[in-house]
Amino acid sequence: MAYSQSPKKAGIPREVLKWLQSLDLPFFPKNVRRDFSNGYLVAEIFSWYFPEDFHMHSYDNGTSLATKQSNWSQIEKFLVKQNICLIKEIVDGTIHCKPGAAELLVQEIYCMLTNRRIQTIQKMEEGFTDKAYQDQLPMVARSTASVAIKSNLRLSEVLAEPNIIINQCKVLAIIHRHIEHRKEERTQDPKRFDIKPTLGEQAVRLSPLLAHESKPNLLMNTSQAAC
Structure with missing residues (x-):
């Protein structure tokens, strides 16, 4: 029996998808939860707006926990330097592939870098559980x-x-x-x-x-x- 939405395929607003396509990323995220967890694509996105602060040879597109922590540690140093705030719960949820976290992170970064607003922006669920899917x-x-x-x-x-x-x-x-x-x-x-x-x-x-x-x-x- 097919259900309407899998927890691995939660949607991203159309305008955000078009924005991601316009950035000419090295690869387009097919599985948002998995592809954004290690921070590599996040660094690629920021490098388009802050090229002097991001040197992509310092980032690894691996899947190990050590790789994720290394990439996100560099990103967090940049965020502190630029006085940019990303909610820690959203970042942690993205690192650990929690349902809805990566989707919300991408939308937050979109609003931050483009100074635009999304009418249908998702709400942060407590702990990013799979309750919506279970329901x-x-x-x-x-x-x-x-x-x-x-x-x-x-x-x-x-x-x-x-x-x-x-x-x-x-x-x-x-x-x-x-x-x-x-x-x-x-x-x-x-x-x-x-x-x-x-x-x-x-x-x-x-x-x-x-x-x-x-x-x-x-x-x-x-x-x-x-x-």
């Missing part, structure tokens, strides 16, 4: 807790931050989100989970108008019974 799937096809951890915590992310406590907190946050999503699913489709209504939900409830009208009748019946 498109039928409930039976959605991730289990273990798959959610694997999908939302990259190996490169663990290697870049070897602190066990920090990684444990990330895992607990993913599990917590997964539990909350499961609770939402139980609310959306109670029959699938065989959730029976409570006694309060089964009770017959009168509308406020009918309830107001029933009170005088109840008082009248009580007074007649007393007589």
Whole structure:
């Protein structure tokens, strides 16, 4: 069964794609999440606007974590020098191929270098999770807790931050989100989970108008019974 959008193929606005094509990059990004993760194309883009600050022989188009850290370290030094701010969460999400991070990074750089605005610019999701993709799937096809951890915590992310406590907190946050999503699913489709209504939900409830009208009748019946 084909679904409308894969987490690896989130879209980029048309004007941004045209801008990327106009830069005559050494290769056009076919997989945005993968091709922007090592920072090589980001350096190529900045080199068109700041040629004296970017010497592309210093950058490697490799895929290892060490290569990514080296490239992005050079880019970050340039950003500090030029007083340019890129949100750290977006950069980290791009390095570790988080869903939606690279797409948002490209749009931010486009707005920054062209002084233009995008009407449909994406919003930064907390932690760049795959929730949007999971919501498109039928409930039976959605991730289990273990798959959610694997999908939302990259190996490169663990290697870049070897602190066990920090990684444990990330895992607990993913599990917590997964539990909350499961609770939402139980609310959306109670029959699938065989959730029976409570006694309060089964009770017959009168509308406020009918309830107001029933009170005088109840008082009248009580007074007649007393007589």
